[in-house]
Amino acid sequence: MRRAVLRTTLAEMSAEPFRPYVPEPRSGPASLAKVVWLSWHEPLAIWSQRHFREPVMWGESRLGHAMTVSDPKGIRRVMLDNVQNYVKGRVQRRVLGPLIGDGLLLMEDDAWKRARRTLAPLFAPRRLAVAAHRMDEIAEARAQSWLRRGDDALVLVDLEMTRVTFEILSATLFSDQLGRDMAGFEHALLRYSQTAARVDPLDVVGAPGWLPRVGRIMGGSALRYFEDMVAGLIAARRARLKDGEAPDDITSALIRAQDPETGAGLSDREVAANILTFILAGHETTARTLGWTLHLLSHSPAAAEAVAAEADALDLADPDWMDKAPWTRAVLEEAMRLFPPAPLLTREARGSDEVCGVEVRPGTQVLISPWVLHRHERLWDDPSAFRPERFLPGARDRIDRYAYIPFGAGPRICIGAAFALQEAMIVLSAIMRRLTVRPGDLEEPRPSQRITLRAEKGIRLRVRRR
Numbered sequence: 141m142r143r144a145v146l147r148t149t150l151a152e153m154s155a156e157p158f159r160p161y162v163p164e165p166r167s168g169p170a171s172l173a174k175v176v177w178l179s180w181h182e183p184l185a186i187w188s189q190r191h192f193r194e195p196v197m198w199g200e201s202r203l204g205h206a207m208t209v210s211d212p213k214g215i216r217r218v219m220l221d222n223v224q225n226y227v228k229g230r231v232q233r234r235v236l237g238p239l240i241g242d243g244l245l246l247m248e249d250d251a252w253k254r255a256r257r258t259l260a261p262l263f264a265p266r267r268l269a270v271a272a273h274r275m276d277e278i279a280e281a282r283a284q285s286w287l288r289r290g291d292d293a294l295v296l297v298d299l300e301m302t303r304v305t306f307e308i309l310s311a312t313l314f315s316d317q318l319g320r321d322m323a324g325f326e327h328a329l330l331r332y333s334q335t336a337a338r339v340d341p342l343d344v345v346g347a348p349g350w351l352p353r354v355g356r357i358m359g360g361s362a363l364r365y366f367e368d369m370v371a372g373l374i375a376a377r378r379a380r381l382k383d384g385e386a387p388d389d390i391t392s393a394l395i396r397a398q399d400p401e402t403g404a405g406l407s408d409r410e411v412a413a414n415i416l417t418f419i420l421a422g423h424e425t426t427a428r429t430l431g432w433t434l435h436l437l438s439h440s441p442a443a444a445e446a447v448a449a450e451a452d453a454l455d456l457a458d459p460d461w462m463d464k465a466p467w468t469r470a471v472l473e474e475a476m477r478l479f480p481p482a483p484l485l486t487r488e489a490r491g492s493d494e495v496c497g498v499e500v501r502p503g504t505q506v507l508i509s510p511w512v513l514h515r516h517e518r519l520w521d522d523p524s525a526f527r528p529e530r531f532l533p534g535a536r537d538r539i540d541r542y543a544y545i546p547f548g549a550g551p552r553i554c555i556g557a558a559f560a561l562q563e564a565m566i567v568l569s570a571i572m573r574r575l576t577v578r579p580g581d582l583e584e585p586r587p588s589q590r591i592t593l594r595a596e597k598g599i600r601l602r603v604r605r606r
Contacts, residue, residue, distance in 0.1 A: 157525040158439040160478060161584040162515075165189045183484065183589040184511060191512050192523075196496045206505040207498060210513050212542035214496040218487055218506055219542070219550035225493055229486025229505055235591070238356060239363055243413035244555065245421055255414065256555065258397040262313070262390050263559050271312040272456045275563055278307045279570035286603050287574060294580050297434055297599040301427040301567075302326055308563055309423045315387040317373055318419070328365040329424070333590040335359030366420070370412045390418060422556045425481035426563055428592050431599050432479035433472055433568060435585060436526050438577045438601050443471055443528055448606065451573035456566070465565060470531035472564050476546035478526060480510035483593045485548065510545055511593070519543045575603045 166188040170178070178186045191197060195211035209215055218226050227248050233241070240246060244255045261267075282304045286295055303322060310318035318325075335358035356363075377395060380386040394411045398404065406414075437444040446467035455461055462469065485508045493500040500506070515523040519540070521530075529535060547554035554560070571577075580600035588596040 157522070157527050158436065159524045160436060160439070160526065161586060162524070163586070165192060184587060187509070187512055191509075192515055193517050195518065196498055198498055204503060204505060205501050206507065207495070207500070208507040208509065208512070209495060210509070210516050210519075211496050212519070212540040215508055215513070215542040215545070215549065217493075217495050218508065219545075219548070219552070222493055223550050223552070225490050226487035226506060227490060229488045229507075231505075232486045234353075239366065240413045240417045240420070242407075242410045243417035245417050252552075254397075254399055255410075258393060259390070259414070259555055262393055263556060265558075268558060268562055269459070271559070272562060272566060274311050275308050275566045276456055276570060278311060279304060279567040282307075282567075283570045283574045286571075287605055289603075291604045292602050295601050295603050297431045297601050298427070298595060299326065299598070301430045301434075302329065302423075304567055305423050305427040305430070305563065308567075309419065313390045313418060314373070314415075315389045315391075317376065317391065318369070321369075324365065325369075328362040329420075332359050332362035332366070332420075333424075333592070333594060335362070366416055367412070370415050370419075371408075373415065374408055374411055391415060418556065422554075422560065424592050426560045428481050428594060429472065429476055429479070429560075429564055430567055431595065432587075432593070433475040433564070434571070434577055434601060435579075435595075435599050436475055436478070437471065437572070438579050440526055443467070443526075444572065444576065447471055447568065448572045448576075451569035454569050454573070462562065462565060465569065466532050467528065468565050468569055469561070470528040470536075472561070472568065473531040473536075473544075473546075474526060474528040477514040477520075477531075477544060478524075479587060479593050480514055480546050481592050482546070482548075483511035483589050484509050485545075508545075511589070514544060514546075516543075574606060576606055577601045577603055 163182070163184050166185070169188065170186065175186060191208060191210070196207060196209055196214060198205070198207035209218060228246050233246060236246060244252065244259065247255055282300065286293065286300075289295075303326070306318070306322065306325060310316055335356075373391060374395070377386055377391045381392060381395060386392045391411075394406055394414055397406050437447065450465040450468050454465060458464065487506040487508070489500045489502055489504040489506060491502050495506075513519070517523060520543075530539070542549055547557040547560070578601065580602045585595035585597065585599045587593050
């Protein structure tokens with residue numbers, strides 16, 4: 141049965157594939173003023189046609205020396221071979237620092253190593269296996285709620301994926317302690333992404349940190365919401381730990397963490413920053429991936445049918461269940477290629493180096509853009525097309541490890557990558573097992589970079605019972 145589905149789908153895939161809408165790259169260079177303007181309004185429009193053709197681009201401006209690396213060997217140099225020479229970029233620190241500056245995402249050196257060791261056991265295979273069934277229960281309930289709306293119901297996919305991934309995160313990593321204020325969380329997340337999470341022009345030009353940023357002022361209420369939510373969570377958990385009744389989850393692990401050399405624990409600020417890192421970074425990227433995946437499937441009936449067939453046979457009790465759903469995984473991986481959840485990674489050189497024959501000076505801003513890399517003409521055949529078969533077993537082995545980095549790469553690869561992929565496969569399977577999806581609007585959603593890759597006006601789909 142599965143072989144028949146696979147042969148039929150591959151044959152159908154040989155027809156013209158779906159090519160989702162993306163902003164047209166610039167044909168020529170942009171002035172400094174234009175770059176600053178685009179950084180606030182639409183960072184995806186910064187990239188030129190040359191960025192999608194050249195392995196490395198570099199230059200000097202009043203902002204300093206910068207280079208964009210889209211060569212797998214160069215990316216390996218920055219993210220693995222000489223990783224100690226490259227720290228998180230200043231713009232990323234300015235944008236995310238007020239909320240998660242003391243968290244794993246922005247930590248460096250010994251502080252990062254300590255936090256990574258502390259958190260790694262929470263994502264061990266045993267824990268993932270236990271979490272799988274809870275993920276399925278939550279995803280199934282979400283799919284059933286769509287069914288109750290009737291055939292051809294219009295679903296606001298971004299909102300629905302935000303809800304289901306938040307519920308999963310709360311249940312599996314925080315023992316259902318994140319609270320029930322879903323509406324407040326959704327409002328704060330949207331407000332944060334539209335304001336405080338945007339790259340302010342003052343950050344682009346390297347203005348002093350004491351100068352007020354418009355986005356941070358506008359997003360102040362969202363920042364306070366997240367800070368208050370996590371402060372309440374930590375206070376409640378400390379009380380439960382004192383009484384000996386606390387669950388063994390990420391909050392307890394962070395509060396209990398001790399430096400093996402000094403015995404010092406994490407401050408409440410460090411605990412809060414790491415919790416917020418998982419809530420905002422982990423939850424948000426998975427939600428956006430699922431939204432774009434469903435959009436792509438709504439235009440690709442053959443791929444949708446293949447995923448549905450695997451969903452019908454899914455057995456989470458089988459330890460090899462992920463390997464037995466190759467189309468589901470391939471569809472998600474191709475969605476993350478076309479719409480990488482984190483479209484830009486930045487690093488700053490501590491010392492001199494050489495990348496792809498180009499001199500790297502201390503202070504050089506190194507840009508690695510999955511948005512560019514995953515669509516690069518030198519690395520991908522028909523890069524603008526949705527072709528999940530390129531990630532099927534056998535074909536995937538031909539993709540260079542550093543040509544595809546939706547979760548980053550090297551020692552700083554996303555600690556929750558396995559958790560996120562498992563969650564996305566389970567949620568997608570639950571939906572496609574029950575429903576068929578088709579576009580809800582005549583106009584395609586437009587991707588917009590707001591740290592993660594969101595749809596500018598959201599994604600709306602029509603759903604029907606299978």
